[in-house]
């Protein structure tokens with residue numbers, strides 16, 4: 130997006146705090162008046178001194194004191210209000226980003242590293258906050274101060290004032306010259322930071338893996354590359370900023386010198402008072418300094434706008450819902466799911482189908498096992514069933530209606546999910562189980578925990594259900610996390626359960642507790658399970674064998690085994706696996 134468009138969008142966020150910005154503008158105007166009064170004050174003191182007007186001194190001291198008090202007050206309010214405005218705008222943008230991120234299509238999450246999204250919430254947000262406070266006010270105050278100083282200068286000595294104002298166009302040109310380059314470097318920097326944060330997130334969340342595999346040196350080397358990229362862009366930014374600063378300094382000093390030489394000349398000729406010359410010097414500062422600051426402010430604004438653009442990309446990305454959906458209320462029943470000629474492509478290209486012509490029907494209460502080799506399309510089928518992606522061809526209907534007719538939230542209310550790796554959120558065990566049904570009371574929560582074989586271990590924890598589980602459940606064992614996730618699914622009590630069986634074996638006792646919990650969860654439910662266990666497939670009402678995105682065999686265990694096809698191969702392989710596991714354990 131063009132930086133102008135980005136700026137106007139940022140302005141909308143700022144517009145919510147009109148009073149605050151009105152206060153800031155008043156403070157700014159008072160500050161400028163005080164600055165100018167210092168020049169006037171200088172001229173008064175000098176003229177009184179030159180004319181030996183000693184009796185004016187008490188008044189001059191009083192004026193000096195008033196200027197001092199005014200300056201300290203405006204300085205306080207200026208800093209305080211700018212900070213307040215910046216914090217409020219940042220907070221609103223952060224909340225808005227979250228509000229939109231929660232509604233993004235799964236496709237966005239599958240394509241984008243979460244670290245990159247995190248950078249938009251952190252470093253980009255920080256840059257935008259700066260823009261809404263210090264930078265925008267600086268961009269307003271400096272030209273206005275320069276303009277007021279110029280008008281005052283015109284009053285003192287107009288030919289001198291006109292010579293001095295030449296600094297303006299030269300500085301604006303400098304700003305333009307370096308601003309675009311700063312904006313491009315700013316965007317590159319934020320992207321590099323996004324990549325660095327993504328990498329950090331992967332590595333710091335996998336401490337056990339890098340310790341065991343001895344990857345410390347490799348990771349340190351790779352991170353050096355990310356860090357060096359960031360440092361190089363920052364250095365290059367420094368160069369551009371330095372060059373912009375140097376050019377503006379040269380212009381400022383040259384203008385200053387010419388004006389002073391001329392002012393001195395006019396005093397010597399008797400056409401300018403000494404007091405007026407002192408006021409002139411002070412006013413020159415107010416004219417030249419703002420122009421010297423403008424290029425740097427302008428480039429910081431460009432950099433902040435590059436950050437804002439990255440945030441607005443998240444806000445503008447296609448969403449699943451127009452508003453945040455109402456909390457889920459699981460459906461109580463259904464009769465049939467009909468998957469009819471479903472085809473799907475992640476890329477939208479019909480030549481790259483991840484699923485081809487998938488057809489099957491499930492009746493309430495049945496268990497369907499989905500088996501097949503890696504990359505066969507099992508998880509993709511789950512994603513479609515859960516409404517995370519829409520089929521490219523064909524339909525998925527529940528009781529004769531597809532998700533378009535039912536509405537996405539309501540469609541998802543038919544489902545509960547137990548993923549392969551249990552995901553728990555930061556918070557207490559209670560919070561996590563109640564995610565299944567926030568309206569459940571303690572009795573229902575305890576009953577769910579008991580069914581999930583989780584109650585006893587939870588009660589042994591120091592704070593029972595109120596125990597904080599730590600980041601991603603890090604303070605719990607794998608089996609404990611799974612049982613909490615199962616308790617959550619039990620409390621949800623949705624009629625269709627999608628279960629991705631864990632491939633990683635737990636120890637015997639833990640495995641038994643988890644399996645037992647899962648069988649209780651499945652009672653009375655329709656279950657579609659990506660199955661890795663023989664016991665699950667043997668008892669399924671329907672087995673779908675998936676290879677290369679197609680259902681290559683379909684039926685019940687004995688019939689498929691007798692057919693001697695792909696299912697039999699998979700079954701034999703799994704049988705050998707489980708026999709080996711039993712041998713290792715015994």
Ligand SMILES: Nc1ncnc2c1ncn2[C@@H]1O[C@H](COP(=O)(O)OP(=O)(O)OP(=O)(O)O)[C@@H](O)[C@H]1O
Nearest residue numbers: 239475476483501502503504505506507508509510
């Ligand atoms: N987000 C994605 N974008 C593009 N292609 C994808 C995406 N996710 C999966 N695929 C591709 O779709 C195909 C099916 O993958 P899927 O994860 O559904 O297989 P799977 O049967 O669940 O495999 P596994 O048993 O190994 O988990 C694979 O070729 C995979 O590379």
